[in-house]
Amino acid sequence: MYGIRLDNLVSGVNSFEALAGAKLHANRPRDRYRYVSVVLASEMLTILDAFIFPDNLDASQAASQQHGLSLVRTTEPRLGISQGTLLASLVRLSLILLAYLEPSSVKFLQACSRLRCFLHWVLEVLRESVALGGYSEAFTELTAPLDRMILAVVLQCHRALSRCSAVLAEMESSPWQKYFSDIESRQKSIR
Amino acid sequence: MSLACVTFEESNSTFNYLSNNNRRLFRAILELREIVLAAYRGRHEVLRIALSPLGYEALANSLDNDIPSPKSSEPSKEASLRGFLDNTWVSGFNDVDVDGDVIIPEMVANGQVHENREASKRGRQAMDELASESKAIVKEYSNLLNTPFTQYCETQRKWAETDAVRDREYEGDVLVKKLSSKYQTDIVDLNKSMASSFLLTMKRLNLIVQITNDPWNQPRHWKFNAHTDLLYRRILFQPNYNFDNHASASYELSLGKEREMYEQEEAERKKRLEEAKKERERAEELLRAAIVPYTEPVEDDAEDEGDDDDDDRADSDGFLGWNLSEDRNESFEHSSSGKVDGAENEEQTDDPQNTSTDNQSSVKDIDESWDQIEAADYEEGGESDPFAWARKFMWAEGERYVHSFESIVMVSIQNTKAGTLLLTSHSIYFRQLGETMDVMTKEAVKSGDEKGRKHDMKWKLSRLTDVHGRRYMLKAQALELFFANMEGETLFCFALLLIHGG
Numbered sequence: 001m002y003g004i005r006l007d008n009l010v011s012g013v014n015s016f017e018a019l020a021g022a023k024l025h026a027n028r029p030r031d032r033y034r035y036v037s038v039v040l041a042s043e044m045l046t047i048l049d050a051f052i053f054p055d056n057l058d059a060s061q062a063a064s065q066q067h068g069l070s071l072v073r074t075t076e077p078r079l080g081i082s083q084g085t086l087l088a089s090l091v092r093l094s095l096i097l098l099a100y101l102e103p104s105s106v107k108f109l110q111a112c113s114r115l116r117c118f119l120h121w122v123l124e125v126l127r128e129s130v131a132l133g134g135y136s137e138a139f140t141e142l143t144a145p146l147d148r149m150i151l152a153v154v155l156q157c158h159r160a161l162s163r164c165s166a167v168l169a170e171m172e173s174s175p176w177q178k179y180f181s182d183i184e185s186r187q188k189s190i191r
Numbered sequence: 192m193s194l195a196c197v198t199f200e201e202s203n204s205t206f207n208y209l210s211n212n213n214r215r216l217f218r219a220i221l222e223l224r225e226i227v228l229a230a231y232r233g234r235h236e237v238l239r240i241a242l243s244p245l246g247y248e249a250l251a252n253s254l255d256n257d258i259p260s261p262k263s264s265e266p267s268k269e270a271s272l273r274g275f276l277d278n279t280w281v282s283g284f285n286d287v288d289v290d291g292d293v294i295i296p297e298m299v300a301n302g303q304v305h306e307n308r309e310a311s312k313r314g315r316q317a318m319d320e321l322a323s324e325s326k327a328i329v330k331e332y333s334n335l336l337n338t339p340f341t342q343y344c345e346t347q348r349k350w351a352e353t354d355a356v357r358d359r360e361y362e363g364d365v366l367v368k369k370l371s372s373k374y375q376t377d378i379v380d381l382n383k384s385m386a387s388s389f390l391l392t393m394k395r396l397n398l399i400v401q402i403t404n405d406p407w408n409q410p411r412h413w414k415f416n417a418h419t420d421l422l423y424r425r426i427l428f429q430p431n432y433n434f435d436n437h438a439s440a441s442y443e444l445s446l447g448k449e450r451e452m453y454e455q456e457e458a459e460r461k462k463r464l465e466e467a468k469k470e471r472e473r474a475e476e477l478l479r480a481a482i483v484p485y486t487e488p489v490e491d492d493a494e495d496e497g498d499d500d501d502d503d504r505a506d507s508d509g510f511l512g513w514n515l516s517e518d519r520n521e522s523f524e525h526s527s528s529g530k531v532d533g534a535e536n537e538e539q540t541d542d543p544q545n546t547s548t549d550n551q552s553s554v555k556d557i558d559e560s561w562d563q564i565e566a567a568d569y570e571e572g573g574e575s576d577p578f579a580w581a582r583k584f585m586w587a588e589g590e591r592y593v594h595s596f597e598s599i600v601m602v603s604i605q606n607t608k609a610g611t612l613l614l615t616s617h618s619i620y621f622r623q624l625g626e627t628m629d630v631m632t633k634e635a636v637k638s639g640d641e642k643g644r645k646h647d648m649k650w651k652l653s654r655l656t657d658v659h660g661r662r663y664m665l666k667a668q669a670l671e672l673f674f675a676n677m678e679g680e681t682l683f684c685f686a687l688l689l690i691h692g693g
Contacts, residue, residue, distance in 0.1 A: 123233035138241070158227075
């Protein structure tokens with residue numbers, strides 16, 4: 001996003017590749033677009049992982065998670081004014097993954113961790129806005145966009161938790177023969 | 192994107208096992224709970240206002256009751272997560288309200304009443320703002336994506352209105368027309384070349400087929416040899432390898448167009464000739480009618496002895512001067528015969544005197560006065576003018592004497608006539624003086640015979656076409672004159688004048 005050209009260097013980011021992979025949903029355009037959106041959002045957020053979660057930082061410390069905030073707190077004019085800051089765009093992309101990825105997948109887990117980081121950044125920005133505005137009410141002029149983001153995050157988390165609960169109940173209540181015909185295919189799925 | 196897969200650890204004793212999927216699932220649940228907890232702790236005012244009282248209370252209870260302790264063991268953590276999943280906030284509040292395009296979850300504050308407390312509509316308002324924000328984002332992003340194309344179209348439109356574009360379009364049109372004409376020309380040339388090559392090929396093929404089928408019976412064309420060979424032999428015929436039967440000029444190939452055109456032109460030419468001939472005949476008749484009262488019939492008789500058809504034709508035409516012409520011919524016959532016979536001539540010379548006396552008695556009679564005047568002129572001319580005999584012909588206006596020749600012999604195929612010749616500026620006059628001699632017998636023709644009659648003759652120089660010098664009696668002493676008739680056709684001249692001593 002900051003001058004790094006990714007054409008043909010990182011697979012999965014190109015929209016044509018996503019469209020080519022969406023041929024399974026050719027009969028339903030809306031599903032195809034959703035597939036493309038999820039793939040692109042996942043790939044773009046994966047690129048940021050190297051900046052957000054560097055190896056030389058201790059993720060357990062809260063202060064270490066704030067180092068990447070300066071990268072995304074500005075507004076990118078090429079994405080439009082209504083997008084808000086890059087942080088809001090990242091939250092939206094994470095919500096897309098949270099809404100459509102399977103709850104037990106690795107990328108879902110990565111998306112949750114990333115969203116948690118983004119939420120901390122949002123709260124930090126909100127604290128700065130409250131300190132700047134001198135008020136703590138919700139949905140004020142300075143904090144309204146990010147407050148709406150927090151509300152959306154909570155609602156999406158509620159929905160994701162419901163899905164996780166349903167998946168967990170299904171996994172624990174059904175034998176493995178329901179989903180795999182034999183042990184070999186099950187091992188293959190594990191790999 | 193990796194899809195979720197469900198694995199199960201098979202155990203012989205119990206089904207209580209944990210797979211990687213289970214661990215990831217629980218870790219995800221833990222992350223989600225941490226997110227909700229962070230949001231609740233960091234911005235609980237937002238959740239309190241935006242969520243319904245019941246939902247906010249359930250959320251608060253679920254988070255307050257299930258806060259994990261740092262020293263908790265792994266099974267207790269799983270139990271805590273299971274308890275969190277089983278609480279009211281997670282298991283409930285799954286209903287949604289659909290209001291137009293906006294889907295509003297059940298827990299969002301939308302004026303719900305709980306324990307006599309009515310929730311605000313700030314949550315609903317926030318959801319509407321989120322929806323409008325999403326729409327604005329999609330719209331703006333679409334505009335941003337379309338902006339380069341719009342700018343490109345605008346640039347193209349502005350550029351298309353410049354003179355350079357019109358010039359380029361004009362050049363393009365000219366180039367297209369030029370290429371089109373060149374293409375047409377090339378097509379025509381190609382067709383011509385293909386047709387010619389095809390004809391040559393077919394000709395060659397026919398020749399080969401002919402040689403192959405009957406090599407000894409192939410038609411050969413011959414032509415006259417204009418040169419001798421190396422042995423100086425003159426071979427009459429030699430093969431004509433470039434024979435052309437001129438099939439291209441045939442009627443069938445040309446569809447008779449040229450022939451029809453030629454026939455049409457020929458018909459028009461004949462028609463014009465006929466019209467010109469009729470017009471000339473009319474003019475001749477008018478001229479003849481005009482000169483008949485004078486001496487033109489005599490002239491015609493003098494011009495051609497055997498040409499009596501003109502008189503007959505003139506008679507058959509029945510013009511007004513027929514009687515006068517007849518009278519004049521008769522009078523001329525008398526005068527000419529009078530020249531032959533001296534007695535008759537004397538009688539004829541007496542007649543004018545008698546008529547002159549008669550004329551004095553009857554002056555008012557026009558015909559008689561005419562005869563008298565003619566006779567008087569003739570009489571007076573005979574006395575003073577040696578060529579008075581020529582004056583009896585109708586002299587043209589301005590006609591004058593040029594030269595006279597004596598001892599002239601006019602030679603024809605049958606006879607010879609001796610006499611004198613008078614050359615004027617307009618005509619040639621001949622007067623026979625001697626006897627008419629037969630060419631074969633060398634004897635004089637009898638005066639009673641038609642051939643023996645003496646006639647004064649006149650030829651117009653305007654009809655003289657050719658004059659050739661001839662040898663007569665082995666001497667270059669004769670002239671052959673050719674005169675044309677009135678139709679412009681050259682007659683073989685009957686007059687061959689021999690000039691003795693001239």
